[in-house]
Amino acid sequence: MAAPRRSLAHSTFGSLVLIAVVIGACAAAFAYTAGWFTPQRLTPDKLVDAFMAPGGEPLGHRRNHAKGICFTGIFEANGAASALSQAQVFTHGQYPVLGRFNLGTADPNAPDATVRVRGMGLRIATPDGQEWRSAMIDPPFFPVSTPQAFYELLLASASKDPNAMQTFAAAHPEIATFGAWAKSAPWTGSYAEERYNGLNSFVFTDGSGAEHAVRWSLLPAAQPIPVSPDDLAKRGPDFLEQEIAERVRSGALRWTLVVSLANPGDPTADPSKAWPEDRRTVEVGTLVVQQIQAEPDGPCRDINFDPTVLPAGIRTSDDPFPAARSSAYAKSYDRRTAEAKYYPRTATDAKP
Amino acid sequence: MIGGRQRFTPLQRMLHWLMALCILAMLFIGVGMVSTVMPKYLTLVSIHKPLGIAILVLALIRLAVRLRYGAPSLPADLPEPMKLAAQLSHYAFYVLMIAMPLIGWGMLSAAGYPVVLFGGAHLPAILPQSDSMHTLLWNAHFYLAFVLFALILLHVAAALFHALVRRDGVFDTMAFMSAHDEGAAAE
Numbered sequence: 001m002a003a004p005r006r007s008l009a010h011s012t013f014g015s016l017v018l019i020a021v022v023i024g025a026c027a028a029a030f031a032y033t034a035g036w037f038t039p040q041r042l043t044p045d046k047l048v049d050a051f052m053a054p055g056g057e058p059l060g061h062r063r064n065h066a067k068g069i070c071f072t073g074i075f076e077a078n079g080a081a082s083a084l085s086q087a088q089v090f091t092h093g094q095y096p097v098l099g100r101f102n103l104g105t106a107d108p109n110a111p112d113a114t115v116r117v118r119g120m121g122l123r124i125a126t127p128d129g130q131e132w133r134s135a136m137i138d139p140p141f142f143p144v145s146t147p148q149a150f151y152e153l154l155l156a157s158a159s160k161d162p163n164a165m166q167t168f169a170a171a172h173p174e175i176a177t178f179g180a181w182a183k184s185a186p187w188t189g190s191y192a193e194e195r196y197n198g199l200n201s202f203v204f205t206d207g208s209g210a211e212h213a214v215r216w217s218l219l220p221a222a223q224p225i226p227v228s229p230d231d232l233a234k235r236g237p238d239f240l241e242q243e244i245a246e247r248v249r250s251g252a253l254r255w256t257l258v259v260s261l262a263n264p265g266d267p268t269a270d271p272s273k274a275w276p277e278d279r280r281t282v283e284v285g286t287l288v289v290q291q292i293q294a295e296p297d298g299p300c301r302d303i304n305f306d307p308t309v310l311p312a313g314i315r316t317s318d319d320p321f322p323a324a325r326s327s328a329y330a331k332s333y334d335r336r337t338a339e340a341k342y343y344p345r346t347a348t349d350a351k352p
Numbered sequence: 353m354i355g356g357r358q359r360f361t362p363l364q365r366m367l368h369w370l371m372a373l374c375i376l377a378m379l380f381i382g383v384g385m386v387s388t389v390m391p392k393y394l395t396l397v398s399i400h401k402p403l404g405i406a407i408l409v410l411a412l413i414r415l416a417v418r419l420r421y422g423a424p425s426l427p428a429d430l431p432e433p434m435k436l437a438a439q440l441s442h443y444a445f446y447v448l449m450i451a452m453p454l455i456g457w458g459m460l461s462a463a464g465y466p467v468v469l470f471g472g473a474h475l476p477a478i479l480p481q482s483d484s485m486h487t488l489l490w491n492a493h494f495y496l497a498f499v500l501f502a503l504i505l506l507h508v509a510a511a512l513f514h515a516l517v518r519r520d521g522v523f524d525t526m527a528f529m530s531a532h533d534e535g536a537a538a539e
Contacts, residue, residue, distance in 0.1 A: 015516035022512065023505050030501060034383035043387045129474055131466050147389050302483055303464055308394055312471060316394060324389040326397075333463065334490055337483035 044331035050154035053106040060343025061108040063332040068102030070298030073290040081284035085204035087313030088126040100300040101191040112240040113232035120196040121305030130311035136196035142271035143178035147324035174272040186226035193224040201268040213262035218255035255287040304333040408453035459489035
C-alpha cells in the first residue's frame, strides 16, 4: 500500500497550508489594526487633510493656527493650586515659559483682521524635568461636541454644496451658540487684550490622591478695547504681530491663570458646553510675557503645543478632544518638520 | 557558536518568548495608535514608549547572553541558502531590536517631546532638537517597523517549516516546552 507515502505528502501539503494560513492571519490582523480595512475610520491624516488653506497645503507651517509669533517669559505660581494638584508647576515659584500667539486659520499668510479666533500655545517647564503644554483659544466654548463633529465641520466649511453648512448645523445644533459668539463678541486690536481659554477639561490630582475636574483660562491684565472689524481691516495684514512686539518692548504683559472646578454632573466631556458661571475658581498664578520673537527663527517654531504633554498631577479627562488634538498635532508636526525647506529660517527670506 | 548544545539555554528561551510577545504587541500598538484620533490613542502611546524602552533593555541583555552562550548549531543537512538566511535574519533581528527603540527615543528627542515613562518618570533627550533629524528618524522608525514585522512573519514561517515540514529539531531548540523528553533530561 502507498498509504504512508501519500499521508506524508498530504501532511506536508497540509502543513504548508497551515503555515500560509497562520502568516496570512497575522498579516491581516496587522493590516486591520492599521486601519487598512476600515477606510471610514477617522485617522489623524484625514483630520489634518481636512484643513484647507486657500493656497493649498501650507508647506512647512502648522496645518491649523498656521500664523503665529513666538514669545518667552515666566509663569509665577502663587501656590494656590498646590492644594488641587501635586504638579510642581503649582508650587510657589517662577518657571520658564515658551509660547506662541496665533490665529485660528490654516493660512499662514491670512491678514490678521480676517481671522475670528485667536489663540495661545504655552509650554511651562519645571525643575523636575516635567512640562505642561497647552493650546488655548479666545472663544468661551468650542464650536462642536466631538472630534468627529469637528471633522464634519471642516468638510462642510470646505464643501462646494451651498447647503452643506445648513445640513451640518441641523445635525450639530451646538454650532449655533458658537455662531452667535462669532457674530456678537467684540474684536480687539491686540493679542494682549484677549482671554485665552483651555476649553477642554482635565483632571488635577492632589497630594492625597483626590481628583478634581478642571478647565483653565488666562485672563488678560490689559483692558480689552473693542474695535470694529471694519477698522481692523484698515490696519496692515500683520498688525497683531507688530502691535504685540511693540507692546512687549515697552513692558512685560500679564495674564492671570484661573482654574475652574466642575461640580458633580458638569459636562466634562463636551467643550462646546461652558460650565455655569458660579463654579468655584482659583487664581493659580501669573503668566508674564517678556519677549517676542518672529516665528521663522523663534523658539516656538518647532514646538508642538500638544495639550496632552502634562506633568504628573494633571491628566486627561473623559473629554475626547485632547487625544484627537494630540494625534492631529503630531501629524501636523511630522509634516511641517519634513517640509522645513519651504519655510526658510532667516526672517528676511521668509516672505515669498 | 557552541556546537554541542541541543537547545538554547532556559534564559535565552525565556527572553525569546517574552520579547516575541513584547515586540508583536509593540508593532500592533504602533500601527494602531498612528491610525486613530480616539482616546485610545493616548493609552496606546503611553504603552508604546515605556514598552519600547523595556524592549531595548531586554535586547541588550539578550545580546550579552547570546554572546556568552551562543546558539545550537543548525542541522548539517540544512541547505546552505537556508543556513545563510537563518544567520542573517538573526543579525537583522538584533540590529532592529536595539535600533528601533533608540530611533524612537531619538525621534522624540529631536522633536522636543519629553520621553515620559510611567508616573512622570522621564528619560533625557539623546539628541538636540532638529527638524531634519526628526524627519530622518521618523521615516526610519516608520519603514523599519514594517521591515521588522515582515521579518517576524518570515521567522514564524521558517520556524513552522522546521517544526511541521522538516521536523529537524530546529524549532525544539527554542520551544518553550520540549516536544521530546531528551530536552527536559538535558537540563
